[in-house]
Amino acid sequence: MTAVADLTVATQGPRRKLGKGRVAAWLVLVIAALYFLIPIAASVEFSLRGVHDTHDLSTWENLFGQPGFLDNLITSLELAAGTVVITLVLMVPTTAWVHLRLPKLRRLIEAICVLPLVIPAVVLANGVLVAFRGGPNWLTGTPVILALEYVVLALPFTYRTLDAGLSSIPLTTLVEAGRNLGASWLTVLLRVVVPNLRTSILNASILSAAMVLGEFTIANLLLMNTLPVWTVQAGQQDGEVATAASMLILIVTWALLLLMSVFGQRGARRTGRSG
């Protein structure tokens, strides 16, 4: 009896107090929502401004015709693709190998992959400038160096994502099964490991592509032209154009996320049917 009585007190006590707590909680959330939504709404409004307090689509219509815009957009998209490809070719075999053959070194590899967080992007850019000063032009004179460094910048996120994916599948069993059936290492990697890691690979790609599309620091300091660098330069003359371009960076990022997740689902459905 007493136990039941205690229980009702325990459940009623907090609930009575929730009234005041609820109001405070909602107040916090509403203020936060305003703080986070207003700049985004203002960006949209700003990019739609026409002459004399009117609103139209003229900024957006003229955006693609702005000198340099399209070239830099393409450069940024190529950089994103390049970074994703290098990241996957380097990191998928490496993380799989560590899980299979060198599990004792997992902590060490993780520590190495987290190192880029300790080196601020400004310092990394400075180091690249100093270290590769006399380097060949195809490397340091072109955005190739950016893609190579973006792989490093994305390492903490890509490693963690792939590592988590590998931990959640019976990797050793799968690989041994493949090897016992006579498949080569490459076949096992491409036809056993990669399909099973589909979601992790997709997430790692999304994270690195999103990072590349918005990256300004290293590109700017190494005097490369990318979409964010162009946007800041454009902002010195025309705030509306720069705001529209920076909205576009966000939209492209989000569209990419959507596209990739659609592909991911389709891939999942296909293997689901055959399996």
Added chain:
Amino acid sequence: MAELKFRNRRRLDLLGLLPFLAYVAVFLGVPTISVVVGAFQDDAGGWTLSNIGAAAGDPYLHAFVVSTEISALTAVVGAIVGLAIAFAVSASPPGGVLRQVVSTASGVLAYFAGVPLAFAFIAAIGSQGLVTKWLGAVGLDISGFSLFGFAGITLVYLYFQIPLMVLVIFPALEGLRPQWQEAASNLGASRWQYWRLVGGPLLLPPFLGALMLLFANAFAAYATAAALTNGIIPLVPIQIAAVMSGNVAVGQENLGNALGLGMILIVGLALAGYAWMQRRTSRWLR
């Protein structure tokens, strides 16, 4: 025989790490070592401490002070507000829409830094901004508020600090089991006593850790401040960029390296503190 074969295999296994290690050594190791070594070299390549001395004197010391102030302020405010949001969400039913929205939004908004963020705030509270116009229409003039000064940078940095705090602290908050609170209240503890003696001490390490993570995050940030202020505000990363683009006296070419070394040390220390606190948290979390 078997022993030898085993050792050979072990060596072959390590060989599989070679591409990764070589890549990191060239594209992270070499640049970092160049910065560290360059910090102690003069223009001719001889050893010197003059760069360190210059970096520790004005105007660069001032930059370290301003960077530290902004990072500490946005870390503390961001951590408190982030914690409040996390608390507010954790009161909602598990699996609800609110949780979904806040966690997705935090993930996206923590990414929303740099150039787009700077322009979003200019569009909102810049001299021609939407909010500036609204407030102007009701007779409130905020054109005196400079987005490009200390307060402005703080306001803008909070935009990515708060979501990061929510992302980092939410798992810890969720990890506090309701049974603990029930046990405490069954033993006659008030809510306040529970938080002072059980919840608070448990949340303190992850909170302090998050504080250090946020500090490092703000200290290392460059793009937002650069895009927002055009390099006016004297932060350490802005000063490094100025040195890199040649805005520096002759004979100080390695000054940027010395400033970079300072940044690595401060950010590294803060992140080491974060990692240490994380380890303490992982003892009871899950």
